[in-house]
Amino acid sequence: MPKHCVGISADLILQAILKEKITHIVTVPDTHQKTLLTAIAEHPTLKLVEVCTEDEVVAVITGLFIGGCKPIALIQNAGFYACLNSLRGLSLDANIPTCMLIGEYFRDPDSSSRDNPIRVVNLMEPTLDIWGIRYWRLDFPDDVAQISNAISHAWDNSVPTAILIGSPTQ
Amino acid sequence: MTKHQNGILRTEAVDLICGVRGHAISITTMQATSAWRAIGQNDSRNLELIGSMGSAAGIGLGLAISKPDEMIFVLDGDGSLVMQLGTLLSVGTARPSNLVHFVFNNGIYQTSGEQKVPGSENADLSKIALASGYKIAITIDTLQGADSVLRETLAQGGPIFVNLIISGQGELNNNPTKIEIIPFAKQVLHLQKVLLP
Numbered sequence: 001m002p003k004h005c006v007g008i009s010a011d012l013i014l015q016a017i018l019k020e021k022i023t024h025i026v027t028v029p030d031t032h033q034k035t036l037l038t039a040i041a042e043h044p045t046l047k048l049v050e051v052c053t054e055d056e057v058v059a060v061i062t063g064l065f066i067g068g069c070k071p072i073a074l075i076q077n078a079g080f081y082a083c084l085n086s087l088r089g090l091s092l093d094a095n096i097p098t099c100m101l102i103g104e105y106f107r108d109p110d111s112s113s114r115d116n117p118i119r120v121v122n123l124m125e126p127t128l129d130i131w132g133i134r135y136w137r138l139d140f141p142d143d144v145a146q147i148s149n150a151i152s153h154a155w156d157n158s159v160p161t162a163i164l165i166g167s168p169t170q
Numbered sequence: 171m172t173k174h175q176n177g178i179l180r181t182e183a184v185d186l187i188c189g190v191r192g193h194a195i196s197i198t199t200m201q202a203t204s205a206w207r208a209i210g211q212n213d214s215r216n217l218e219l220i221g222s223m224g225s226a227a228g229i230g231l232g233l234a235i236s237k238p239d240e241m242i243f244v245l246d247g248d249g250s251l252v253m254q255l256g257t258l259l260s261v262g263t264a265r266p267s268n269l270v271h272f273v274f275n276n277g278i279y280q281t282s283g284e285q286k287v288p289g290s291e292n293a294d295l296s297k298i299a300l301a302s303g304y305k306i307a308i309t310i311d312t313l314q315g316a317d318s319v320l321r322e323t324l325a326q327g328g329p330i331f332v333n334l335i336i337s338g339q340g341e342l343n344n345n346p347t348k349i350e351i352i353p354f355a356k357q358v359l360h361l362q363k364v365l366l367p
Contacts, residue, residue: 024235049235050263051228052256059225060260063232066217066358068366071232089222090229094354 005109005139005166010035013101013138013169014043016147017072024049024064024071026057028079032103036169037074054083061098062090072151073100077120080162081127087160092131095158099151103165113164128162135162173277173290174337177311180205180274181340186313187243187272190320194270195233195240195361199226200247200281201336202274208342214364220351224253227261227271234266234329237365241268248275248295249287255298258331262303267327271299276336299331311335 013036017025025040026049041048049060049071057073064071075083080102091098106118116122128135134153136146147163154161178186184205191211198206199219212218219226230244251257251273261269277290289295296307308323310316310332323330 026232047235049232049260051231051260053254055224055254056228056231056257056260059222059228059254059257060232060235062225062358063229063234064236065232066229066361066365067233067236068362069232069236086222086225090225090354093221094358096358 027074030076030103054079058086091160097154098160099154177335177337179340202245234269258302307331
């Protein structure tokens, strides 16, 4: 059976983020992005801002954006649902570019996200659709090019976007 | 009405902050907003956060990190703060020296029927802030000596937490019965024009 997603090198993702001149990663840690978080924490210039809740992630990104920085979020799928009100009130209503790297915890690599029996996984794409948030998938190494698309779309249109990470980063 | 019998008026609190503001960027939310506006502080270096309750300090943290040469004043409410109480730990971890976090602590949810804010009976917000990593946390419940205490505190650098015990509202200039809401997106653009070359 062909895999629906595989683990992608954290370094590949990090290089794609750096290429977009991202200044800060604002995070509540995500299990799927463990190796990426380590790589970011060890990077000499990219700054990691660690906060307690995904609501704070959105608020801190708002402040960083107002001050002229170029931040992105790194969170887990459950955390995405937790910060929907902040996404509405700040990212959407106040036109804050908010690109989110979202790890799909509990995703089964042998099936699509929508076919997953667990709601934290299968509700992700429909929720993003309902909220009008464009998303791109990082399911295979070639998908890393989508990081640029997701970040550019967020900044060109002053909206939130999502990059869904199906398997734990390597 | 407020929960606290002893303390200062909301109008006195904003006058106190105004006296030390200088060129600080201010972010107001909840009960502080109309009082700050009534004394003409809603200028080009101010953000009014209406809705998104609990996010003012997080926005202030992001601004403080991104603009380390600017002073950032957050004028928060107690009900708002406890919605995202973890922000105290996030600020205490990042420890921006240019962030001053004022909390208008009246012990109640002012606009929804004056219900008690959880913890208002026995939680000490200053102690929580200090334990969370703020450099300094003070409580102001009287005007006597408050100005000099505040100035001395600000001179030490932050992050600073100022717990303002509010015992009444006071009379606002122009006494607006309904605050005109300026879209936050518009305010963000205006502030960016001021801050970014």
